[in-house]
Amino acid sequence: MQIVAEEETWTLKQPFRISRGSRTEARVVVVTMSDGEHIGRGEGVPLARYNQNTASVLAQIESISCEKHLDRQRLQELLPAGAARNALDCALWDLEAKTSGKRAWELANISMVPEVETSFTISVDTPEKMSAAAQTNANLPILKLKLGGNKLDLARVEAVRKAAPAARLLIDANESWSSEHYREIVPALKGLSVELIEQPFPADADEALETFDHPIPVCADESCHTIADLSRLTSRYEVVNVKLDKTGGLTEGLRLCERARESGFKLLIGCMVCTSLGIAPARLLASAADYLDVDGPILLARDREYGLVYRNGKIGVPSRELWG
16 A cells, blocks of 8 residues: 655635634645555645644654555554544545445445535624625525624624525634623524524533523534544533544544434534545535535635535535545
8 A cells, every 4th residue: 555645735715714813725635545556535634723733744644654454443543533544534435435436425325415505604804894705605505604702793793694684694603702702692693593603612611511501502613523522512512513634534423423413412514624625525424414514615716626516505426536
């Protein structure tokens, strides 16, 4: 097995801002695996929030590149959950699909629906700029708003609601809220028909959710990476956000979805800012999800060749040339 890992940089259409900062490009690590006849690919996105960068991810991949009998199960034992394992795991799925002549969802025994509906993310900004972005995308069925944990949050949502009265609204605080902010803003958000609040509190301080009312369902993102996290989340969240860069690949992503359902959680399938190669494996999880936030490629100035087709907020099925 030959394994090659490379860093790629993809320019964004416009700056992408969340409560922790902004970026103008997406840096990803692409793994290519070859058995001498077939090639499999996978993409991972290193995140500073999880103490990762491209150098650390490439080093992790290099550390197991000489493994003689690398398969998906062995990979779970060799590397922790994160971007490196995600890129390798998804490359293994792609390679198996190529060698077997089957699609990845057939190998995973998943029924794929032809189209799924995703949210479109609006970066945190002034109410006026977020309103303008919402007006530009008012035809899309679901808008996800990044918020900042300050006094402008309610005005931001009000401005977007006025600009896109028919859109379903989800919000993502990226760990930026205080308990006081939650108590003050949530009743008003309920009146604006917000459907979901994602990660209001820091992951290491989310026990506060056990004592608050949840008139709007609350989703765990930074607080949920793998199956091991679920037991402590049951009295805090109604929904979990499954991202392959957190689970360390599709293999654990499938397990997490199954166990989360068994535990009574609803599912949001999310993504980092990435290309269609990063989204394609997550598309397998989308058919049975309650919410989708897999818009990473449409935030880029350009996507890679054979990219997924996004049309009116809906995503088709990955092509064989792309992945799986």
